[in-house]
Amino acid sequence: MTTFADLGLSPKVLNAVEAAGYTIPTPIQAGAIPHALQRKDVLGIAQTGTGKTASFVLPMLTLLEQGRARARMPRTLILEPTRELAAQVEENFVKYGKNHRLNVALLIGGVSFDDQLRKLERGADVLIATPGRLLDHFERGKLLLSAVDILVIDEADRMLDMGFIPDIERICKLIPFTRQTLFFSATMPPEITKLTEQFLHSPARVEVAKAATTAKTVEQKLVKSGKKDWEKRAVLRDLIRAEDEGLKNAIIFCNRKKDVSELFRSLVKHEFDAGALHGDMDQRARTTMLANFKDGKLKILVASDVAARGLDIPDVSHVFNFDVPIHSEDYVHRIGRTGRAGRSGKAFTLVTPADVKHLSSIEKLIGEDISWLDGDLSTLPVSTEPEEAPRRGRRKAEPKRRPRNEGRERERPQSEIDILAAADKAKDAEEAPVVAEVAVAPRNADKPHRAAIKADNEQRRGKPSQAEPRRDHRRERDDLGSAPVGFGDEIPAFMLIDTKI
């Protein structure tokens, strides 16, 4: 059997790989590394979770042992579609490059230029970037790409989905013709094939695993739900509670960023150990949320599809699809977050009557019918939600209660969400009324969540999320100002009037 020692990697690299506890390369690593070390172009067709990242990081480290970088002239460039993926690649360079003294620079948006400029100035051996920020630096003249010797394009098909291809083409043209290119994509749509023909020179083609297959170790279930958001939230809460025993950690996927925020707030209000991750969040919040989730400090991560692909979060026990994904491939990527490395995992998808069309295209794609959870929710704890959703009545009622805050909701959609989540909570007869909860809880256990909510709120209001000095004052306003203070468990009838239908 092939081991890492057979692939031609340098002793320094092998030592770091051993220290990380690996001896046997994955198929993509075994296939790609020898070619990369021979300075050949590589076309790697591989899903995430196949060890793809190490298949370019390890040979790059070996090749970089000779020579050194000059100021503003990076020696290698790795392009990634999302900031989290770029950061993850950087972590790999730290992990496997522990015996090297290489300068690694991460150029991503959402963070300050200063650090990045300093690293460029110092001379980067490895530059890891998302396209936008890279071009920004380039246009400011802080960066020359004429010394790039190895170019890696990762997740090319996803870059295509995200409309990055023109940027990629532009960047490729700025890098010398004589470079070595390592190109990775999970699928090969025509546009990507065209790109490889344009920018790769007689590449070694390494292909592993097929697209659109779901791991056999993932138990998939469909769960019926009403189509209103509050109904879905109730079903989800019941489901999480029912699964509690085997639930180590979970990612909950929503289709929209707005719903990520809403669901996150609602779960926190219901005292679930939850965090959120989507692309409109402050970069610092994104980083902390992901780090905390990876470290096990956070049990539940509510996320948009920014987290669907590529992120290496080992050992996620559950994936919940709060929404059925619109594009069926996303389903495969989402549930691929669990059941990794032969471990078992569970994937639940909430399905409303409106979702049947998308559901059938998913089942067609994966080539099997997903079974329903016992036909309905009868085996789960009974949901005690009332017939009417309080949302519409409440939204109408609010200006009457607070005439001075007219227009406030438009600026601050969060206030509405807070009310909604608080109302959800107030309805739950077992739990303390909202007033008591906000009065007692904030300074204690869920402080980080409140801080995160606040950061997200401020982000949405277009303010910088670092108002540390005003913190206590703001917390009280955010928490108490928008909650239905004084109503306790009872919701006045006028607030429950359903105006539609």
Next chain:
DNA sequence: AAAAAAT
């Protein structure tokens, strides 16, 4: 019906 990425 969306999300992602430069500000």
